Amino acid sequence: MLFLFQICPLGVADHVNLGLIPSSEMAWVAAVQALNRERGGVLHVHGNADVPNEAENLADILRGERGNCLRRFRNRACNDIDKIVRKVFGKDWEAVADEDVQTVKSYGPRVDHLVVDIRVVRQEVFNNGSITNTIAES
Numbered sequence: 020m021l022f023l024f025q026i027c028p029l030g031v032a033d034h035v036n037l038g039l040i041p042s043s044e045m046a047w048v049a050a051v052q053a054l055n056r057e058r059g060g061v062l063h064v065h066g067n068a069d070v071p072n073e074a075e076n077l078a079d080i081l082r083g084e085r086g087n088c089l090r091r092f093r094n095r096a097c098n099d100i101d102k103i104v105r106k107v108f109g110k111d112w113e114a115v116a117d118e119d120v121q122t123v124k125s126y127g128p129r130v131d132h133l134v135v136d137i138r139v140v141r142q143e144v145f146n147n148g149s150i151t152n153t154i155a156e157s
Contacts, residue, residue: 035062037062068088117135
């Protein structure tokens with residue numbers, strides 16, 4: 020049996036593109052393991068989500084249901100990846116999702132291909148507000 024960690028680089032990446040759909044979840048552990056152990060990095064997480072079509076239901080739009088779906092996609096990915104990060108990197112590291120979730124394209128009624136960037140950083144780096152400087156120094 021061949022495992023992902025046997026074919027993926029470990030501890031060397033500053034950016035991992037997880038362009039697998041309908042979900043990249045099966046590659047999240049390998050992606051976190053590929054990130055640089057000193058600097059962390061960025062996971063570019065793709066996935067499909069069930070979201071209301073903007074033209075489909077005015078009431079959903081007025082309630083902000085589409086935005087809620089995008090936030091749920093972002094938060095679920097970030098929370099699950101954060102658990103992996105703490106196991107792989109240690110408790111002083113965390114996953115922090117960008118606020119913006121991009122819609123790549125629609126696959127049909129109520130199914131969109133989404134992407135969000137999730138940064139893996141030391142907690143003190145994020146709390147000091149210097150997240151971009153630390154990742155950019157690579």
